[in-house]
Amino acid sequence: MNLRQAPLSAWIGMAGVALALICAVFAPWIAPYGEGEIVGDIWLPMGGDYWLGTDNLGRDLLSRMIYGARTTILVSLTATVLSFAIGMFLSFMAVVRGGGVDQALSRLNDLMMAVPTLIFALVVLAVLPQETWILILVMAVLDSTRVFRIGRAVALDVAVMDFVEAARLRGEGKLWIVFREILPNTLSTLLAEFGLRFAFAILFLSTLSFLGLGIQPPTADWGGMVKDNKEGIIFGVSASLIPGAAIALLAICINLVVDWLMKRTSSIKGGRDDA
Amino acid sequence: MPELLSVRNLRIEATAYPPGEAPRDVTLVEGVSFDLEKGRVLGLIGESGAGKSTIGLAALAYGRGGVRITGGEVLLNGADILKLGRNGVREIRGSKVCYVAQSAAAAFNPALRLGEQVIEATLQHGIMSRAEAEERAIYLFRVLGLPDPETFGRRFPHQVSGGQLQRAMTAMALCPNPELIVFDEPTTALDVTTQIDVLAAIKHAIEQTKTAALYITHDLAVVAQVSDDIMVLRQGRTVEYGSVRQIIEAPRAEYTRALVNVRKRNREQAAEQSGSLLKVENVSARYPNGLNVLHDISLHVPEGQTLAIVGESGSGKSTLARVITGLLPPSEGHITFAGQPLTPALRNRSKDELRRIQLIHQMADTAMNPRQTVREIIGRPLTFYFGLRGAAKDARIRELLDQIEMGGGFMDRYPAELSGGQKQRVAIARALAAKPELILCDEPTSALDPLVAQGILDLLVRLQEETAVSYVFITHDIDIVRAIADSVAVMHQGRVVRSGPRSKVLSPPFDDYTDLLLKSVPEMEVGWLERVLETRRMESVGH
Numbered sequence: 001m002n003l004r005q006a007p008l009s010a011w012i013g014m015a016g017v018a019l020a021l022i023c024a025v026f027a028p029w030i031a032p033y034g035e036g037e038i039v040g041d042i043w044l045p046m047g048g049d050y051w052l053g054t055d056n057l058g059r060d061l062l063s064r065m066i067y068g069a070r071t072t073i074l075v076s077l078t079a080t081v082l083s084f085a086i087g088m089f090l091s092f093m094a095v096v097r098g099g100g101v102d103q104a105l106s107r108l109n110d111l112m113m114a115v116p117t118l119i120f121a122l123v124v125l126a127v128l129p130q131e132t133w134i135l136i137l138v139m140a141v142l143d144s145t146r147v148f149r150i151g152r153a154v155a156l157d158v159a160v161m162d163f164v165e166a167a168r169l170r171g172e173g174k175l176w177i178v179f180r181e182i183l184p185n186t187l188s189t190l191l192a193e194f195g196l197r198f199a200f201a202i203l204f205l206s207t208l209s210f211l212g213l214g215i216q217p218p219t220a221d222w223g224g225m226v227k228d229n230k231e232g233i234i235f236g237v238s239a240s241l242i243p244g245a246a247i248a249l250l251a252i253c254i255n256l257v258v259d260w261l262m263k264r265t266s267s268i269k270g271g272r273d274d275a
Numbered sequence: 276m277p278e279l280l281s282v283r284n285l286r287i288e289a290t291a292y293p294p295g296e297a298p299r300d301v302t303l304v305e306g307v308s309f310d311l312e313k314g315r316v317l318g319l320i321g322e323s324g325a326g327k328s329t330i331g332l333a334a335l336a337y338g339r340g341g342v343r344i345t346g347g348e349v350l351l352n353g354a355d356i357l358k359l360g361r362n363g364v365r366e367i368r369g370s371k372v373c374y375v376a377q378s379a380a381a382a383f384n385p386a387l388r389l390g391e392q393v394i395e396a397t398l399q400h401g402i403m404s405r406a407e408a409e410e411r412a413i414y415l416f417r418v419l420g421l422p423d424p425e426t427f428g429r430r431f432p433h434q435v436s437g438g439q440l441q442r443a444m445t446a447m448a449l450c451p452n453p454e455l456i457v458f459d460e461p462t463t464a465l466d467v468t469t470q471i472d473v474l475a476a477i478k479h480a481i482e483q484t485k486t487a488a489l490y491i492t493h494d495l496a497v498v499a500q501v502s503d504d505i506m507v508l509r510q511g512r513t514v515e516y517g518s519v520r521q522i523i524e525a526p527r528a529e530y531t532r533a534l535v536n537v538r539k540r541n542r543e544q545a546a547e548q549s550g551s552l553l554k555v556e557n558v559s560a561r562y563p564n565g566l567n568v569l570h571d572i573s574l575h576v577p578e579g580q581t582l583a584i585v586g587e588s589g590s591g592k593s594t595l596a597r598v599i600t601g602l603l604p605p606s607e608g609h610i611t612f613a614g615q616p617l618t619p620a621l622r623n624r625s626k627d628e629l630r631r632i633q634l635i636h637q638m639a640d641t642a643m644n645p646r647q648t649v650r651e652i653i654g655r656p657l658t659f660y661f662g663l664r665g666a667a668k669d670a671r672i673r674e675l676l677d678q679i680e681m682g683g684g685f686m687d688r689y690p691a692e693l694s695g696g697q698k699q700r701v702a703i704a705r706a707l708a709a710k711p712e713l714i715l716c717d718e719p720t721s722a723l724d725p726l727v728a729q730g731i732l733d734l735l736v737r738l739q740e741e742t743a744v745s746y747v748f749i750t751h752d753i754d755i756v757r758a759i760a761d762s763v764a765v766m767h768q769g770r771v772v773r774s775g776p777r778s779k780v781l782s783p784p785f786d787d788y789t790d791l792l793l794k795s796v797p798e799m800e801v802g803w804l805e806r807v808l809e810t811r812r813m814e815s816v817g818h
Binding site: 162169 | 600601602621624626629633634636638641642643644645646647655656659705709
């Protein structure tokens with residue numbers, strides 16, 4: 001992977017992601033005020049001491065945005081990575097083992113998908129204790145059903161190719177076939193899916209927060225902030241649009257990076273001829 | 276007689292988009308001219324990429340995606356069809372000029388009955404009434420020797436065989452009574468015994484309807500049977516243009532001579548049959564769905580020599596290779612390899628058993644992981660079987676690349692950066708890397724152009740002389756058998772109908788099937804088709 005050859009769009013994407021990550025990691029040092037600190041009147045306009053104004057309780061919006069990056073990225077990214085790990089492992093397993101294993105996993109997956117995701121999540125989260133790692137786990141497991149579907153479909157296409165048969169004839173083990181023969185040939189599809197699913201994870205987290213089962217106040221997260229400040233729109237206050245825009249920008253930035261990675265991995269000439 | 280079709284200085288271009296560079300125009304065809312009179316057939320012949328299909332489609336004033344006709348004239352009855360404009364062209368396509376595609380199976384709509392599709396264009400152009408068109412379709416089905424001409428049109432595409440489908444497509448092209456038909460490799464995808472029926476049917480139909488035709492193919496022997504004239508093309512330029520007799524019997528250009536001679540190789544058969552390396556005894560096999568595909572197969576592969584397995588598609592020859600490799604364990608019988616019984620199932624075989632038998636796939640494209648370089652592809656068996664690493668491995672890869680006449684410069688290329696012939700060579704090197712005693716070759720040359728295929732066969736023969744490896748060579752091509760085999764087994768419907776040393780198998784007296792197979796292989800000779808048809812009872816063609 002040669003960074004110097006990256007196109008401008010990839011650089012913009014990487015800059016955006018880097019900014020969000022810096023905010024997330026160094027939030028307590030960057031943020032001018034505390035996460036839950038009430039600093040003034042509610043819904044103050046932008047400018048002055050509060051660059052982005054204040055929110056519905058009079059907290060500094062910029063500080064909450066910075067702290068919100070922390071929660072939002074941590075939860076969404078971890079959930080997405082975890083869902084891909086689970087989904088890809090199980091789907092490749094299903095393809096390589098075939099027969100009964102494939103049937104069992106696929107039907108179990110169908111069963112999970114038959115229940116609407118949101119309702120499933122609500123029921124499970126209402127029963128389990130409200131902790132962040134449980135939230136992440138529930139999101140990951142629910143999302144992994146989608147990854148399983150796609151992973152199985154693309155891996156099936158590759159698994160019937162002659163070169164996989166050649167590897168089996170050579171006597172290669174299952175792990176070699178999964179990681180060296182199948183995975184590299186499915187990576188571009190899965191990467192594209194990753195960019196999409198990450199954006200969905202942010203939205204899903206926001207939905208859960210909106211319904212009161214996601215991130216619990218006073219912890220800030222971008223989706224929750226949209227909800228908190230939504231009443232302001234009626235009075236012409238932009239406070240809810242800012243976290244919304246942040247979600248959109250982060251999703252776009254991630255997809256710019258993913259697009260570039262995808263172009264590299266989908267080139268079957270090792271990306272040598274790509275600009 | 277005035278010319279029906281006259282092509283003058285045709286020039287066809289396309290725009291190439293090399294990644295990372297500015298798009299540039301490439302010339303696909305340049306300076307091609309020919310004339311075609313009514314009722315005559317011109318054969319266009321050349322390797323893939325020679326521009327023969329592009330020229331054929333230009334006769335319909337059509338260019339495939341991105342292809343532009345940028346110069347010259349295509350005169351149909353004296354009028355330039357390139358200047359007709361969109362609507363004018365639509366008038367002649369499917370009515371005056373028709374097209375028969377290579378793969379009829381892909382060209383028919385599977386959801387509509389054949390009869391409906393055959394007369395569709397005719398009705399669209401308002402050439403005949405529905406009743407007339409249906410009547411003509413039945414007449415054409417009869418001329419083309421299709422079974423039950425009256426009811427044939429009521430079948431769906433999946434209910435008829437590949438050869439019948441190809442003839443139905445010819446009927447579709449003939450139906451509007453066109454002045455010109457473009458045949459684009461109509462028999463390439465068919466078995467030899469089917470090909471001869473289709474060839475005879477096409478030839479008969481052309482004679483009956485007095486239509487002119489362009490016949491595109493890469494097989495000189497086929498084109499010699501149906502054409503009056505031949506144009507040999509290479510890289511979009513005319514190499515030679517003349518009558519069939521002149522091209523076949525007295526080719527002038529160097530390239531044409533190579534094409535004419537390519538099929539005439541004949542390898543000296545080994546004087547004696549050596550001891551058996553692989554012995555297959557009374558083997559039967561069935562697929563998991565219970566379908567029996569191999570019945571009581573017995574044959575043996577002599578040490579350091581080549582056994583060719585010949586048969587049509589569906590005869591079970593590739594399945595036999597799967598049984599030997601262990602992908603499909605036999606249901607009955609047993610296989611002995613180098614004096615030891617061979618473990619039936621792949622997963623129970625030892626590493627050494629796996630190493631000693633290697634397989635070369637038909638399509639090198641799909642047989643190599645597109646994400647691995649040549650170094651990784653050839654290097655993996657070296658590491659896997661012999662534990663070679665680092666410099667020792669690189670040295671051995673270089674040695675193997677030299678053996679397949681490619682050289683170390685190819686080490687870091689990906690398969691997508693290799694030509695078809697080079698890919699197959701790398702596949703051979705991968706098999707050789709395991710130092711096998713037996714290599715199963717599953718039609719390794721059938722997807723290649725004749726001259727490239729010849730190079731691969733020469734390489735295989737040379738490697739056998741150097742390394743004393745044995746081959747099981749699966750093919751449907753009798754010419755390849757003559758070029759490479761020491762002994763031959765003929766397969767038909769899952770049984771071995773004839774086997775033994777080549778000289779014995781390929782000389783009379785024959786059994787019925789071998790006779791049919793041998794007589795169906797087109798020979799590069801004018802009038803061969805007529806001669807064969809006289810001696811052979813044509814069951815499906817109603818002469």
